[in-house]
Amino acid sequence: MKEELTPLISAFEQRVSDDSFVKLTLSKPIRKSEKLQNVYIRQVLIKDELNYQFLYRYTTNDQVKNYSFEEGVSLLVTLLAENFRAATLFSLENDFLTFVSKKKKVSFKTTAASFKNKPPQSHDKPKLKRAEDSLYLKELGVLDNEGNLIPKMSDKYRQINKYLEVIEAQLKSVKLPKQIHIVDMGSGKGYLTFALYDYLVNKKGFEVSMTGIELRTELVNYCNDLAEKCNFTKLDFAAKPIEEYNENQIDILIALHACDTATDDAIYKGLVANASLIICAPCCHKQVRQQVKGKEQESPILKYGIFKERQFEMVTDTLRALIMEKHNYQTKVFEFISNEHTRKNVMLVGAKTSKKVDADFYDSKIAALKESFCIEQHYLEGLLWHE
Incomplete structure (x- = not known):
């Protein structure tokens, strides 16, 4: 399966290399009974090191795990082989869409970029304090x-x-x-x-x-x-x-x-x-x-x-x-x-x-x-x- 997904992996590597990567989303679970509904991948800085955060969205809860780029690519291939039929790589240059058929045939499509700016890479989303020094x-x-x-x-x-x-x-x-x-x-x-x-x-x-x-x-x-x-x-x-x-x-x-x-x-x-x-x-x-x-x-x-x-x-x-x-x-x-x-x-x-x-x-x-x-x-x- 990794060979069939080479264009996606190459696009992922390129967008990371030129600093235009925004996020990567996996969707359309293979099985209707699948409890894992989506996976969202984004870059995060942890102790000044760039990691890739996988947000696993289940029907009843969310789970978050962080990986290196190489680990992330390996997991991406596995998830598209076993769990999902679609992936969207968002970047500032364009959106790169990947589709996996029931017979494991892979196709690709490029569309206009959905994002003009990159999101922050902070590990924790800063909380807005509504009650301040009063x-x-x-x-x-x-x-x-x-x-x-x-x-x-x-x-x-x-x-x-x-x-x-x-x-x-x-x-x-x-x-x-x-x-x-x-x-x-x-x-x-x-x-x-x-x-x-x-x-x-x-x-x-x-x-x-x-x-x-x-x-x-x-x-x-x-x-x-x-x-x-x-x-x-x-x-x-x-x-x-x-x-x-x-x-x-x-x-x-x-x-x-x-x-x-x-x-x-x-x-x-x-x-x-x-x-x-x-x-x-x-x-x-x-x-x-x-x-x-x-x-x-x-x-x-x-x-x-x-x-x-x-x-x-x-x-x-x-x-x-x-x-x-x-x-x-x-x-x-x-x-x-x-x-x-x-x-x-x-x-x-x-x-x-x-x-x-x-x-x-x-x-x-x-x-x-x-x-x-x-x-x-x-x-x-x-x-x-x-x-």
Whole structure:
């Protein structure tokens, strides 16, 4: 096979030699059941030595390995012989396409260059820091007085920046008014609340008013004092249960790790207010667990306590997502932060749409899911029935 691929290998060598190589992509898996979907090859500098990074993209995860040029060429031949039918060599001069037929006949094609510039060769992609040296980070004990990160707060700092990255991406999916009102239900000590207000107002220039809802009076007083100290004039905190918050205008509803049914109380407030965005990191699933206690479940998975806990977390959050979809929200569920920081790392996001939905379709999906797990009623459903 190596002989048949000589034109590709020669083109690869030439593009590396004249410093016009951009990347090389392998695609079109030979077998439909192939878990390896693509391989992306790029140059990286590791300890001042040029290596070739192979990003193996599987259906469930990505794996990265680095090789010398000679090792990379050998692997390239093997992958085209055993796994893929197509390769595209991108360079600043042109794109060199390789095709391998079912009978292992190899053909080539040259097209105009897709890239005008080479990507950086740094091994690690630099992370954009959205939360930088700010008074609130010092007051909250994330940075010291010189603006340096306090080592024990590195996880919290990483979480703050990931949170801002997620919010920034979600803002692009909805239409918001000129003056945005955000409500953070269960704001706690306010790490993420302060970060979001500072980022949107002072970094991005949005007109934002923001309210943090928190039960603990001492935290509310602390956060209000800090907001005043930071001159965050349109950020305030109120001490009350989520269910007692009655402000009708909510453009963005946020509820991160609100315990037990407080997540549902928050989602309910967002639905009733027709919030453009509802962003939750659900915490508990006690309400569903209590209903199914003592009921025999058909699934053998639910025989084991740890699996039962995880299963009902997924069932609870799936019901929440379906209920939101029934109310014209396009929902996404994804991992917020790594499991190494907290296992409560699922984020549920709903973006309001104008599309007409089939309520009966969602009712049937919800009913079937409840029947499968012997659930009589989801708490969020009960709240909406009383509307």
